[in-house]
Amino acid sequence: MRMSAVATAIPPIRLLVYGIRQLWTGSHVIDDAALLLAEGRVAWVGRAAEAPPGQHDVYDAGGAIGMPGLVDPHTHTTFAGSRARDFERRLAGETYTAILEAGGGIHSTVAATRAASEDDLVALTRDRLAGMLALGVTTVEIKSGYGLTAADEAKMLRAARRAAGPVDVVTTFLGAHARPPGVPDYVDRVIDEQLPVCAPLADAIDAYCDRGAFTLAETERILRAGMAYGLAVRVHAEQVVHTGAAALAASLGALSADHLERIDDEGIEAMARAGTVAVLLPGAMAYLKDPAPPVARFRAAGVPMAIGTDFNPGSSPVRDLWACATLACLTMGLTVSEALAGITTHAARAVGRPDRGWLGPGARADLALYDPPPGEPAELRVLVQYLGGHRAKAVFKDGRRVI
Ligand code: NIG
Ligand code: FE
DSSP, X not given: OOOOHHHHOOOOOEEEEEEEEEEEOSSSEEEEEEEXXXXXXXXXXXXXXXXXXXXXXXXXXXXXXXXXXXXXXXXXXXXXXOOHHHHHHHHTTOOHHHHHHTTXXXXXXXXXXXXXXXXXXXXXXXXXXXXXXXXXXXXXXXXXXXXXSHHHHXXXXXXXXXXXXXXXXXEEEEEETOOOTTXXXXXXXXXXXXXXXXXXXXXXXXXXXXXXXBOHHHHHHHHHHHHHTTOEEEEEESSSSOOSHHHHHHHTTOSEEEEOTTOOHHHHHHHHHHTOEEEEOHHHHHHTTOOOOOHHHHHHXXXXXXXXXXXXXXXXXXXXXXXXXXXXXXXXXXXXXXXXHHTTHHHHHHXXXXXXXSOSTTSBOOEEEEOOSXXXXXXXXXHHHSOXXXXXXXXXXXXXXXX
């Protein structure tokens, strides 16, 4: 029998976190900062010397660096199996698309994921999310796309949602990730069989529009069908070849278009007009030896840029969002501030969760605190300068300490 809500209710906590040497609010830096967290939200943020008086618990951050809980806006965290063999094939000169078209790549992950039980997938996803949380990531977007049948896609989405807590999981239905061999009417099946079952389990719909995957016309049909179910729109666009998918997504009011190595000016202008976020994925870019997306042109056009890990077993076996922030600076040309916004505010916008990724009155009280590497000053730029591995000293999710 369930206990009454009154008996199990946890008293609301008010907590003053002080002693933050440098805090990123999502848009700017505050030195010697403090925050008041109350009932899962940020009640106040500012200089510690100006902290409001009153009754609350206190936590001394001990001179740490502070960030809003990080948001990873693009991952394929729920999967089974290994693609280490693909990695060696690619090192030996085979291309990602050639391996995919020959039935390997995504297809081999599909076979392993279909064979896994929902409970297996929950356990794998939980372990992976725990590793991300340790680095200060408190919200993770997870796509389906390794099931490719209604039952298997739904299994993935259910597993992703069950793995949530304390990390928030935002799910995206990606039935249009690859074409299973021998299913000529696969697009119809995505729309007529998978979508009705998967839409209630997902926050957004996505499609992989590319050579070896889905055409622009198919992508439009699939995204529009998802919109009819009330799903937000995301798209894997302009990764291997230019298709026009970014402009299409923007015209549909997409939250984000992701990858974008081969986007053209028309796509950039359409994204700027629509406020569609460019999700940059430097892990996939490095592993596939792709050219950089046109960051200077996104910047000039005012397209907000987010950074994701694209964590998946094939094109981006990378779980470290901090490492991706650094790679976005080194290989794509982002500034330190752009990288910090890319893993916080802009990432939250890309997943349709504008209540987080920033720290100000009313924001969700998700906070990560870090000590700098030994001998370094407690400065935000140090965390971007050093390549990844930044374990948080404390993480607060919805105002409660979870690490
Ligand atoms: O974002 N390009 C398509 N989808 C993934 C790769 C998934 C995989 O290789 O398993 C991506 O890179
Ligand atoms: Fe992806």
